[in-house]
Amino acid sequence: MPNMNMLQAINQALDTAMAADDKVICFGEDVGVFGGVFRATSHLQDKYGRDRCFNTPLVEQGIVGFANGLAAQGSVPVAEIQFADYIFPAFDQLVNETAKFRYRSGNLFDVGGLTIRTPYGGGISGGHYHSQSPEAYFAHTPGLRIVVPRNPHQAKGLLLAAIRTPDPVLFLEPKRLYRAAVGEVPDEDYELPLGEAEITREGTDITLLAWGAQMEVLEQAAELAEKEGISCEVIDLRSILPWDVETVAESVLKTGRLVISHEAPLTGGFAAEIAATIQHRCFLYLESPIARVTGLDTPFPLTLEKEYLPDHLKVLEAIKATIDY
Amino acid sequence: MSTTASADIVHEPTFLNGDEFHIPRLELLRQDGTLHPQAAPPELERETALRIYRAMLFTRVLDERMLAAQRQGRLSFYMQSTGEEGTVVGSTAALDPGDMIMAQYREQGALAYRGFGLDEFMDQLFGNEHDHGKGRQMPIHYGSKTLNYLTISSPLATQIPQATGYAYGQKLAGDGHCTLTVFGEGAASEGDFHAALNMASVLQVPVIFLCRNNGYAISTPAHEQFHADGIAPRAFGYRMKVIRVDGNDILAVYQATQEARKLAVEHNQPVLIEAMTYRLAAHSSSDDPSGYRSRKEEEAWRDKDPVLRMKLWLEGQGWWSEDEEKQEQETRRREVLEAMKRAEKRPPPPLDSLVSDVYQELTPALAEQLEALKAHIRKYPEAYPKSAPALDTERGDARDA
Numbered sequence: 001m002p003n004m005n006m007l008q009a010i011n012q013a014l015d016t017a018m019a020a021d022d023k024v025i026c027f028g029e030d031v032g033v034f035g036g037v038f039r040a041t042s043h044l045q046d047k048y049g050r051d052r053c054f055n056t057p058l059v060e061q062g063i064v065g066f067a068n069g070l071a072a073q074g075s076v077p078v079a080e081i082q083f084a085d086y087i088f089p090a091f092d093q094l095v096n097e098t099a100k101f102r103y104r105s106g107n108l109f110d111v112g113g114l115t116i117r118t119p120y121g122g123g124i125s126g127g128h129y130h131s132q133s134p135e136a137y138f139a140h141t142p143g144l145r146i147v148v149p150r151n152p153h154q155a156k157g158l159l160l161a162a163i164r165t166p167d168p169v170l171f172l173e174p175k176r177l178y179r180a181a182v183g184e185v186p187d188e189d190y191e192l193p194l195g196e197a198e199i200t201r202e203g204t205d206i207t208l209l210a211w212g213a214q215m216e217v218l219e220q221a222a223e224l225a226e227k228e229g230i231s232c233e234v235i236d237l238r239s240i241l242p243w244d245v246e247t248v249a250e251s252v253l254k255t256g257r258l259v260i261s262h263e264a265p266l267t268g269g270f271a272a273e274i275a276a277t278i279q280h281r282c283f284l285y286l287e288s289p290i291a292r293v294t295g296l297d298t299p300f301p302l303t304l305e306k307e308y309l310p311d312h313l314k315v316l317e318a319i320k321a322t323i324d325y
Numbered sequence: 326m327s328t329t330a331s332a333d334i335v336h337e338p339t340f341l342n343g344d345e346f347h348i349p350r351l352e353l354l355r356q357d358g359t360l361h362p363q364a365a366p367p368e369l370e371r372e373t374a375l376r377i378y379r380a381m382l383f384t385r386v387l388d389e390r391m392l393a394a395q396r397q398g399r400l401s402f403y404m405q406s407t408g409e410e411g412t413v414v415g416s417t418a419a420l421d422p423g424d425m426i427m428a429q430y431r432e433q434g435a436l437a438y439r440g441f442g443l444d445e446f447m448d449q450l451f452g453n454e455h456d457h458g459k460g461r462q463m464p465i466h467y468g469s470k471t472l473n474y475l476t477i478s479s480p481l482a483t484q485i486p487q488a489t490g491y492a493y494g495q496k497l498a499g500d501g502h503c504t505l506t507v508f509g510e511g512a513a514s515e516g517d518f519h520a521a522l523n524m525a526s527v528l529q530v531p532v533i534f535l536c537r538n539n540g541y542a543i544s545t546p547a548h549e550q551f552h553a554d555g556i557a558p559r560a561f562g563y564r565m566k567v568i569r570v571d572g573n574d575i576l577a578v579y580q581a582t583q584e585a586r587k588l589a590v591e592h593n594q595p596v597l598i599e600a601m602t603y604r605l606a607a608h609s610s611s612d613d614p615s616g617y618r619s620r621k622e623e624e625a626w627r628d629k630d631p632v633l634r635m636k637l638w639l640e641g642q643g644w645w646s647e648d649e650e651k652q653e654q655e656t657r658r659r660e661v662l663e664a665m666k667r668a669e670k671r672p673p674p675p676l677d678s679l680v681s682d683v684y685q686e687l688t689p690a691l692a693e694q695l696e697a698l699k700a701h702i703r704k705y706p707e708a709y710p711k712s713a714p715a716l717d718t719e720r721g722d723a724r725d726a
Contacts (some may be wrong), residue, residue: 002552062486062517062523062524064486065483066489066521067490069427069490069504070494071493072475072490092483092517097478097487104476105457105476106459108476112685174475251493311713
């Protein structure tokens with residue numbers, strides 16, 4: 001199995017999807033000849049022509065509006081928003097249009113073919129506007145699927161599934177891992193399930209839950225905790241919406257403890273939703289309060305990014321505090 | 326850089342504001358129903374002409390009756406298209422039935438022309454179990470897959486970039502179809518309008534942008550909406566072909582749309598049409614225009630009624646008579662009232678339709694929420710008269726449940 005980084009895996013997923021179905025169309029700012037500012041769409045225009053891989057004008061609301069119409073027509077658009085920080089001009093198209101297209105028409109029309117790819121998250125010295133994690137805004141919107149991969153293998157399989165699922169998907173790519181995460185990725189066409197979490201490490205004392213780039217942080221923290229005799233079960237949520245309550249609840253029923261981590265600010269972050277649901281499902285089994293290790297309730301900083309981010313040490317401290325409660 | 330050649334270089338500051346352009350307005354039919362002497366009217370067969378007229382007349386009858394029904398408290402909300410029937414029906418008639426229409430909300434005439442059934446109108450207005458939209462949207466949010474009419478969405482202008490995308494797909498499919506998107510002059514202030522026109526021009530897609538410049542966005546008059554000479558000059562900014570027409574002149578609207586369609590379908594050129602018209606009715610049943618415009622102004626536009634103008638033209642052609650007019654009006658009024666009574670009596674959509682179509686498949690979380698809701702309704706059935714009686718009977722279209 002070849003080794004590759006996450007960008008190469010994403011590029012391969014797009015290539016695979018475009019080869020398998022000529023209705024798949026990729027577009028966005030700088031996506032054409034240049035192959036995207038991160039090169040996720042490299043060589044696709046050469047291979048599939050300008051009609052199927054092209055630059056758009058610099059207008060996010062236009063890109064998503066266009067993508068909605070194209071999907072309603074029966075094409076399979078894969079639109080790129082260059083940074084998740086710049087998705088907000090398209091908020092109306094995503095929240096009022098994409099998410100409600102099928103529902104409001106009584107299933108006469110849908111944009112199920114639509115996938116929006118966008119890099120999110122910190123760790124690249126990007127400051128306020130190249131670092132945000134906006135998943136919670138969209139998680140409040142029934143009708144959208146939100147998917148986040150943690151490594152190259154997951155990225156290819158989840159992206160292929162996202163492109164082919166009959167629901168619109170917001171596919172958030174942890175850009176810190178674009179080149180940093182390298183791993184084995186099968187050459188063949190494969191899909192990984194949407195709406196299903198994955199237990200990446202089995203354990204008995206405490207459950208650690210995250211998604212995307214934060215999975216690396218949980219792994220590091222679990223290693224450190226192991227040395228102190230704490231057995232951690234680690235879960236990658238993978239889909240933020242709809243999310244896999246069962247897998248998380250079953251794990252917490254077993255361990256009695258839960259730490260959730262995300263880069264986005266604490267207040268109103270998706271960990272809050274998970275905590276509320278899990279305390280309801282597992283109330284009598286909980287040994288301690290559910291802990292959240294997140295960014296601060298500030299705009300994303302620049303120079304003090306390391307201090308802001310929920311790193312492995314902060315997670316380790318939360319694990320110990322939860323165990324010793 | 327992609328701007329004009331160096332020949333245009335000047336050596337002193339020179340400012341332009343667009344007043345250099347003079348935008349003509351296409352008019353073929355005079356208000357008395359006769360043609361302007363120099364006008365070359367489009368070929369319009371008797372059958373098509375009568376179909377257009379009947380759709381306009383029906384729209385007016387429907388609007389009158391349904392506003393009255395709203396005033397009687399039988400209907401929650403309504404929007405009339407009175408005064409704008411010519412713009413909407415005339416443009417629709419110039420399309421191929423396979424062309425997509427993405428409208429704003431005041432385009433019931435397009436559906437009437439394409440053959441949307443009276444019961445289909447009524448079932449949507451009353452949100453009953455036969456409504457294609459399953460009772461999920463306010464009245465007048467029609468949609469029809471078979472008639473290629475995208476379900477209406479309340480947020481303004483969102484359909485415009487969608488039309489660009491839809492038409493891009495039509496271009497790739499190569500089946501010779503285009504998309505017509507309709508919006509008001511107020512909606513043209515939204516960012517989505519500009520995004521849509523620029524993208525359509527850059528990507529060269531077969532889309533027709535039809536602006537109903539009806540003078541008002543609710544209460545805001547056009548002169549407080551924009552400072553330019555209407556909406557038409559905006560096309561220049563995108564190097565897009567544009568035409569302004571008298572929107573109350575059915576022949577002008579028909580001809581302009583026919584020509585625009587040729588440019589779109591045969592040359593993948595997007596076109597902007599600005600139809601000058603007037604919203605004779607209130608914005609909606611919740612609005613009262615007497616607070617922001619004069620009777621005198623309304624009367625002046627009533628004299629330019631597009632339905633009357635077409636009627637006079639048809640009579641001149643010998644295709645229509647006062648008797649036929651009377652009979653048509655009476656028949657349609659009766660049919661509307663009968664259909665309304667039928668629609669009122671139909672039960673609401675089943676409770677399961679509350680959670681279907683959010684995703685293609687029902688999610689476990691939604692199934693759980695539905696069960697919890699059902700348990701609650703069983704406990705307090707009197708509080709939920711719409712759903713309680715049919716709660717445990719198999720019925721309707723909860724396909725996903």
